[in-house]
Amino acid sequence: MERSTGSNMQIQGQRTQSTAIVKVQQEPSIKIEPTVGGQLLRKLFQIIFFVQLFLVSILVIVLTIRGLIYAGSTDRFHPKKWYPPLLVSTASAGIVSFIWQSITFHCPSKAIKAVFWFTPLLTCAVGVLHILIGSPLSLAAGTIAIISGVIQSLYACWVNSRFDYASKILTVSTSAPPYNTTTFVIVSIITCLVYSSFSVTGIGGATATGTSLDIVFIVVILLSFLWSMQVIKNMLYVTISRIRYMNFACGVDINTRAAFHDTFKHLVGSVCIGSAIVPVIGTIRGSARAINLVAGDNDEFLFSCADCYSGFASTLITYGNRWGFVHVGVYNKGFIQASADTWEMFKRVELISLIDSDLTGVFCFLSGVAVGSICGIVGGTWELIIHKGYATEVSIYAFLIGYFMCRIALAWQQASVSAYYVSYAENPQSLRFDATIPVRIEQLHRFQV
Numbered sequence: 001m002e003r004s005t006g007s008n009m010q011i012q013g014q015r016t017q018s019t020a021i022v023k024v025q026q027e028p029s030i031k032i033e034p035t036v037g038g039q040l041l042r043k044l045f046q047i048i049f050f051v052q053l054f055l056v057s058i059l060v061i062v063l064t065i066r067g068l069i070y071a072g073s074t075d076r077f078h079p080k081k082w083y084p085p086l087l088v089s090t091a092s093a094g095i096v097s098f099i100w101q102s103i104t105f106h107c108p109s110k111a112i113k114a115v116f117w118f119t120p121l122l123t124c125a126v127g128v129l130h131i132l133i134g135s136p137l138s139l140a141a142g143t144i145a146i147i148s149g150v151i152q153s154l155y156a157c158w159v160n161s162r163f164d165y166a167s168k169i170l171t172v173s174t175s176a177p178p179y180n181t182t183t184f185v186i187v188s189i190i191t192c193l194v195y196s197s198f199s200v201t202g203i204g205g206a207t208a209t210g211t212s213l214d215i216v217f218i219v220v221i222l223l224s225f226l227w228s229m230q231v232i233k234n235m236l237y238v239t240i241s242r243i244r245y246m247n248f249a250c251g252v253d254i255n256t257r258a259a260f261h262d263t264f265k266h267l268v269g270s271v272c273i274g275s276a277i278v279p280v281i282g283t284i285r286g287s288a289r290a291i292n293l294v295a296g297d298n299d300e301f302l303f304s305c306a307d308c309y310s311g312f313a314s315t316l317i318t319y320g321n322r323w324g325f326v327h328v329g330v331y332n333k334g335f336i337q338a339s340a341d342t343w344e345m346f347k348r349v350e351l352i353s354l355i356d357s358d359l360t361g362v363f364c365f366l367s368g369v370a371v372g373s374i375c376g377i378v379g380g381t382w383e384l385i386i387h388k389g390y391a392t393e394v395s396i397y398a399f400l401i402g403y404f405m406c407r408i409a410l411a412w413q414q415a416s417v418s419a420y421y422v423s424y425a426e427n428p429q430s431l432r433f434d435a436t437i438p439v440r441i442e443q444l445h446r447f448q449v
Contacts, residue, residue, distance in 0.1 A: 038334040042269025049231065049272045056224040060202030063217060067205025077208035081387040082394070086200050089379035089398035094193045096371050096402070097409035101185060104367070104413060105174060109167035112363055116156040116163070119366045122373035124149035126399070129380050130392065138392040152366065159359060165440050166359040172436050173420035174413050178243045180256045181412055188236055188408050192229065196401045199225045203397065222400075229404040230275035231268075234325060236411040237418075238271055239263045242329030244419035248432055263329060270328045274335040277320040281313075288313035318343045322361070325415070326422040345425045353444055354437065360417045364410045368403040375402030 071077045104111040123145050130142030178184075202221050206214040239260045246252040263271070288310045323346070324339030333341070346352050380395030424433050 038337065041273065042334060044269075045272040045276070046269035049227070049268070052224055053228060056202075056221060057198075059217060060198060060205075060221065063203075063205030063214075064201040065205070067208035070208045076210075078387065079204065079208075081383075082204050082207065082390050083200070085379045085382035085386075085390075086204075086394050086397055087197060088382070089375040089394075090193060090196050090200065090401050090405075092378055093196075093371060093375045093398075093402040093405040094189045096374060097406040098185065098189055100367060100371060100406060101409040101413065104170070104410065105177070108170040108174075109163070112163050112167050112170070112359070115363060115366050115370055116152075116160070119370040119373070120149040120153035120156065122149075122370050122377070123152060126373045126376050126380070126395070129377060129384070129395065133380070133384060133388065133391045133395075135392055138395075141392065141396065152369075159362075162357060162359050165436075165443075166363060168436050169358065169417060169420065169440075170360055170363075170413065172434060173244070173416040176247065177412070177416070178240060178256045178259075179253070181240075184236070184239075184256055184260070185409055185412060188232065188411075189405065192232060192405050192408055195228065195232075196225075196405070200397065200401075207393070225400070226279075226404075227272075227275060229408065230279060231272055233404070233408045233411045234271045234275050234278075235260075235263055235268075236408060237322070237415040238267055238325050238329040240412040240415040241326040241419040241422075244416045245326055245330050245423050248420055248423035249426065249430070251432065259329075266332060267328055270333070270335040270338070271325075274320070274322075274325060274328070274339075277335070278322055281316045281320040282322075285313040285317050322414075323355075323418050323422055326418050342422055342425075345422075349425045349428055350441075351421065351425055351437075354441055355421065357444065358417075360414060364407060364414050367410055368406040371406035372399040372401075372403035375399060 067077065068079065071079050100111075127142040127145030127149060130138040130145060133142075199221055203218055206217045206221070239256070242263070243254045243256060243259050246254055288306075291306045292310055319336050319339055321339045321343060323342040324333075324335055327333045327338035327342055328335055331338070346355055376395040376399035379398035380391050383391035383394045420433075421437075424430075424437055428437075
């Protein structure tokens with residue numbers, strides 16, 4: 001409590017002077033100022049991000065103009081049949097995502113149950129749609145979607161006992177959202193709508209001619225789109241996690257606009273690094289856990305391979321995890337250092353098993369899949385009716401847009417949960433926390449015994 005009180009006084013003093021990044025040292029191992037190498041890495045990633053964004057924007061404009069000119073001189077590409085379904089799906093993604101984040105905030109328990117039970121159905125529906133399209137690519141996509149839906153349903157049955165805790169931690173961490181959160185979410189969604197629509201026009205321009213080089217252009221645009229959407233999501237994530245951390249740890253409220261200004265001014269490089277690393281490491285760790293479940297302990301060879309791969313994934317997660325974004329925002333750390341510090345802190349207070357069993361991250365992922373599936377069904381069904389040849393690609397693009405739009409809309413809630421865990425791990429005895437985490441830890445210990 002003495003440490004918390006001292007931090008509170010120090011931060012309040014800083015707030016009266018400026019809105020600069022808060023530099024409050026609560027742990028001896030924390031290095032507030034980044035090293036020269038860390039600063040260079042941040043700057044490098046920041047430059048790479050903005051340069052690729054600029055170059056891809058020029059590419060999109062050129063491809064759009066070329067595609068419209070080409071469409072006017074040939075019947076191979078029909079803009080009126082390609083663009084409307086995809087643009088309507090994009091608009092649907094924004095509307096559904098905003099509504100869903102509102103439902104999640106007001107009814108977290110019902111939202112968690114709904115997404116775990118309905119996402120498999122929506123995923124299978126997308127699979128059936130692709131099978132009806134009938135092209136080789138759509139058949140492959142449909143098969144993957146149906147298998148994925150079955151796996152999701154089995155997973156929902158396996159983890160249904162964790163739903164109550166997930167709704168409790170989501171409720172307690174989002175009980176007092178930052179000021180102007182709704183406005184912040186709306187602006188983020190509108191930004192994504194504009195950016196997604198812009199990217200879609202470039203993809204349509206490349207589709208018009210459809211040469212081998214155009215396929216490369218589409219891949220480049222998609223990779224830029226994926227990274228940019230991750231950056232937008234994590235900018236929101238860092239901003240909100242900083243605000244919520246200061247509230248949980250010190251009882252201090254920070255203006256949302258000022259916090260975002262600090263994030264954009266000081267932390268874009270770290271956010272770009274994390275946005276490139278976390279999805280890759282998260283995929284590796286998720287696959288490692290799935291392989292462990294499949295391997296079991298019956299086959300010694302499979303078990304040893306799975307154990308080796310799991311160890312590799314566990315090492316990677318130390319240096320790249322989403323909880324590191326909290327320390328990026330609060331302490332102005334480099335992303336890799338922030339990830340290592342938060343993960344070591346979780347180990348020290350024995351929160352790893354609790355973090356691994358928490359379903360809020362899975363909930364956000366499945367919510368993205370559900371909204372993406374809805375958008376894919378809207379765009380794909382429309383194209384199946386008016387121009388079957390475009391149905392597969394439009395459905396896939398619509399799915400990606402819907403997925404990321406929902407993840408961005410839910411970013412503030414996931415950031416609030418991460419801030420709650422990190423602030424609790426730094427001071428578990430703080431009276432600002434209720435018994436949600438201690439009771440869950442006790443339950444996990446009983447299950448393990």
